[in-house]
Every structure is written in C-alpha cells, then in structure tokens.
Amino acid sequence: MAKIVLSSLVLVALLHLCGGYKILLVFPLPGKSHHILGAGYAKHLLEAGHEVTYATPFPTNKTTAKYHEIDLSKSVEYFNKHSASILNLKAIIEKEISGDVLSSLPVFIDMLKCSFDNENLVNFLSDTSKEFDAVIVEWLFTDAFAGIASLYNCPLIWSSSMEAHWIVLQLIHEPSNPSFNPNVLSTTIPPFTFFERVANLFTMAVFKAAKYFYLLPRETALYDEFYTPLFAKRGRQLPPYEEVLYNGTFVLTNSHTSLSQPISVPPNVKEIGGYHIDPNTKPLPANLQKIMDEAKHGVIYFSMGTNAKSKDWPDSLKKEFLEVFGGLKQTVLWKFEEQLPNLPKNVHILEWAPQQSILAHPNIRLFITHGGLLSTTETVYFGVPTIVMPYGADQRVNALRAVNKGYAKMVDLSYEMAGDMKVAIEEMLTSTKYSEKVKELSKLYHDRPVPPGAELVHWVEHVVRTRGAPHLRSPALLLPWYQKIYLDLLALVVLALYVIKVVLKLLCRKGNIKVPITKKKTN
Ligand SMILES: *[C@@H]1O[C@H](CO)[C@@H](O)[C@H](O)[C@H]1NC(C)=O
Numbered sequence: 464m465a466k467i468v469l470s471s472l473v474l475v476a477l478l479h480l481c482g483g484y485k486i487l488l489v490f491p492l493p494g495k496s497h498h499i500l501g502a503g504y505a506k507h508l509l510e511a512g513h514e515v516t517y518a519t520p521f522p523t524n525k526t527t528a529k530y531h532e533i534d535l536s537k538s539v540e541y542f543n544k545h546s547a548s549i550l551n552l553k554a555i556i557e558k559e560i561s562g563d564v565l566s567s568l569p570v571f572i573d574m575l576k577c578s579f580d581n582e583n584l585v586n587f588l589s590d591t592s593k594e595f596d597a598v599i600v601e602w603l604f605t606d607a608f609a610g611i612a613s614l615y616n617c618p619l620i621w622s623s624s625m626e627a628h629w630i631v632l633q634l635i636h637e638p639s640n641p642s643f644n645p646n647v648l649s650t651t652i653p654p655f656t657f658f659e660r661v662a663n664l665f666t667m668a669v670f671k672a673a674k675y676f677y678l679l680p681r682e683t684a685l686y687d688e689f690y691t692p693l694f695a696k697r698g699r700q701l702p703p704y705e706e707v708l709y710n711g712t713f714v715l716t717n718s719h720t721s722l723s724q725p726i727s728v729p730p731n732v733k734e735i736g737g738y739h740i741d742p743n744t745k746p747l748p749a750n751l752q753k754i755m756d757e758a759k760h761g762v763i764y765f766s767m768g769t770n771a772k773s774k775d776w777p778d779s780l781k782k783e784f785l786e787v788f789g790g791l792k793q794t795v796l797w798k799f800e801e802q803l804p805n806l807p808k809n810v811h812i813l814e815w816a817p818q819q820s821i822l823a824h825p826n827i828r829l830f831i832t833h834g835g836l837l838s839t840t841e842t843v844y845f846g847v848p849t850i851v852m853p854y855g856a857d858q859r860v861n862a863l864r865a866v867n868k869g870y871a872k873m874v875d876l877s878y879e880m881a882g883d884m885k886v887a888i889e890e891m892l893t894s895t896k897y898s899e900k901v902k903e904l905s906k907l908y909h910d911r912p913v914p915p916g917a918e919l920v921h922w923v924e925h926v927v928r929t930r931g932a933p934h935l936r937s938p939a940l941l942l943p944w945y946q947k948i949y950l951d952l953l954a955l956v957v958l959a960l961y962v963i964k965v966v967l968k969l970l971c972r973k974g975n976i977k978v979p980i981t982k983k984k985t986n
Pocket of ligand 1: 706710
C-alpha cells in the first residue's frame, strides 16, 4: 500500500514538474447543466495536475496559472432571447410543446454561428503561439467545433452529455442498431413493439436526411468561413470537413448502465456518468441542516432544475401545490426563486438549493424533479425515489426509464397535475418498493472499478500519451456502408446467378434441349 501511495505521489510530483498536459475544453452551449458537465472536466483535470483552458458561456473569472477561460457569455443573451417559450412552464403547459429534435435544429445552427461570431473565441484561436495536447468538445447536434482540434493538430475527444446514442457513435464507429437501441431523445424504451421498432428506424432515416440536407451544408459553409483564416494564419490549408469530422479519437459519455441500458460500444467509448458529483458532499447550511434533522416524518424536495423558473408555474397550480404539500406530514423543501405568500408550516422555500447535500441527508424520502440527466444521476447516486415531471429535452426519456426501472412515478404537466401529484406522493410514501429499487440501483452505480472522475482523467491522459489512441480506432470507419451490410456480396451473388443462367441457356441451345424455347416459338 505504502509503495502504491509513494509511487502515485512521485507520479503526481512528476506531472507537476513537467506542468501536466495542456487541455482545451469547448462546452459552448448556454445551458447551466452543460456548464456543470464542462466544469466537472475542468475540476478533475486540474486536480490531476493538468493545465486547463475552458471555453464556456458561464465564466467564473477565477482563473489561475493553470486555469484559463474563454468567455462565451454572449451566447447566453442569445439563448435567453430565443428560448423564452421552451423554458417557460406556463407556456409549455398551454402549448404542449413537443420538444422534438428536428424543430430545434435551426437553433443549433444559430448557436454555432453565435459562437463562431464571438470575438473572444476568434481572438483566442487566432493566437498562433497557443498549443494543446488534446481538445475536448461537447457534442450536441452540430459537429463543427471538431475543427478546433485540427487547428492545434492534436487529438479530439468528444463529450456526450447523454449516452452513446447512434448519432455520436457514428462519428467514431457506426450508428447503433435501431431495433434495440433507443434514439436520441426518443420517448420509447426497449424492448420495442413492432411499431416502435419501425418508428425508431424511421426517426433514424429522417435524422440522417436532416443531417445530410439541412445541417451538413450549413455546417460545412460555417466551417469553411470560420476556419480558413485561422488555418491560413498558421500557414496551413484547411483540411476537408469530412476528414476532421471523423478524426475524433474518443467519446466520454455522461451515462451509466444503472441509469440507462447496456449499449454495445467500441473500446474508445467510456461511460463516466456521475463525474460531476462531488464525492465529498458539502455540509448543509446550518438552518437547512436543522430543518432536515428535525423532520420526523422525512423530507420531500421539489426542484424543476436550473433552467425552468418555478415562478412561471400558473398561479392556480402554485396554490394547489401548496394545498397538497400543506396536507402532508412530511417537511417539503421547494426550490423557488422567490418567496411565496401563505406558506403552510411544513413548507420551506429555498431560493438556492444545495441539491447534492439535500439528497445525501438520511431524512430525505422523495425528490420531485423535472428529470434532467444530472438530477436523475444524483438520485441514483444517493438512492432517492422520484416523481418526475418532464417538460422538454431528454427529460421524458429519462423519466420513462426511471419509471421502467421501478423507482419513479411520472406526472405530466397540465392544469390538473396537482391532483396527479398528490396521488403519486401518497403511493410513493406508503410503498417501500420504490426506495428499495433505487437503493439497489445505487449499489450498481457505485460498483465500479474506479470512480468516474478517475476514469475521465485516465482516458484523457491515455489519448494524449498515445497521440490520439490510433490502436483503439474502429475499423468500421474504413468501410463504406454498402460493404458493411454486404451489398457487394449480394451484387456478386446476383451476378453469379445471372451468369449461370446465361451459361445454362447457351448449353441448352447447343444440346438442342428446347424446353422453354420451343414453348415460346409455338406461342
Ligand atoms: C487527426 O487526429 C490526429 C491525432 O489524433 C491529429 O494529430 C491530426 O491533426 C488530426 N487531423 C485532422 C485533419 O484533424
């Protein structure tokens, strides 16, 4: 043991001596949860002694000699202007926004433009003295940030904020089989019925078409326009977009089988879901600690995440929620940006909620959540059953999975939801099966060879040490699709049959066996 400790200390010291690696993180999406994921990479890599530059719309301005930031906060303004209705709970209840991916593709292109127009990013990338050992890019429907790794002539690692779904897999391997793998953001989960299986294939085809006819031409144009001058500054020609796109070396996914389902992936894909969770849970603020300690009947925690605002709940629902909560024996913590009038005694409003610390408290009984992937991961980490009220993005599929795994109930957003919520709360407080199930999944989650943060660091270092891990590259990338499904063999068989038929015909003619031919003549 002492030896291991000593050698790891020596290793850490050595890393510090040579300054560690230089890593660039590009997490351009102006969503808080995406920032939490990016900040998680920064934290683990910094702790391992590396130098990190983080391009983010949420800069902390707490830079150090080893930690630098590229301020992309302009994207937040853009997003706030355009996303008012996708994140407004009242608008969602009234319009029943579907949140489907296709209709939001133009938003992703606009975001890409918005980042490429950002002077801070352009200025940073124009500085030819900068060098990096690896670039880590968050993938979300557009791939054009891949060019940054090519610019620095270093390996590209993709971070998927979800699991290894087919769209991200095809960048480094090939798309997964739609007959037993859920689509990105699909609301069905395997095993699929016949119609679901067909629908899944259809969605895949539609997305492929959208990529080819809509996204790709726009991305390619933006790629050319943005990178050509940057490459020229370095005296280099712009490599073709296709080459850059499929040059990624590794995918790290924010997923774990305890939360989703097993997916077969090549060796350069690793699940690191949960790395954003601090294993040393911070103590609760004193007043909250007291409230939770004194909750004899347990605590229910209610939060709709970091994006939607609870003040946007319709007034009638706010009132009905309070009536439901007021009728419970449990203490209720409601994350809400402003204080509410006429609060029942057992309800406490938290303008800011230390979610992980609340979920870690032994008196927590139930978490009412929007079902974002980070919150879902935290519930499994801490083993807390949930009522999920999804309003968009991947929340519905997370909710369905949680219900299917047996530790959650789902309540749909509507004007009648307070009643549904009451029924769900009563069911979950009386039955122990939900909490037993989530405790079991929690054990599964924690039963890993190393914590996800250590895995993250290991694979990033491995990619740098091996200059892009070419030994892990999938040979599937080298084959055109028709060879993968043996269309060439099929063509050969058809050709051979045809040749045999022709030869037989010729032989028959020579031997004067006139079976079909005479028939034809007599006709
Ligand atoms: C491809 O990746 C390697 C390392 O993984 C990198 O050195 C090279 O510059 C990349 N090429 C392009 C065109 O992106």
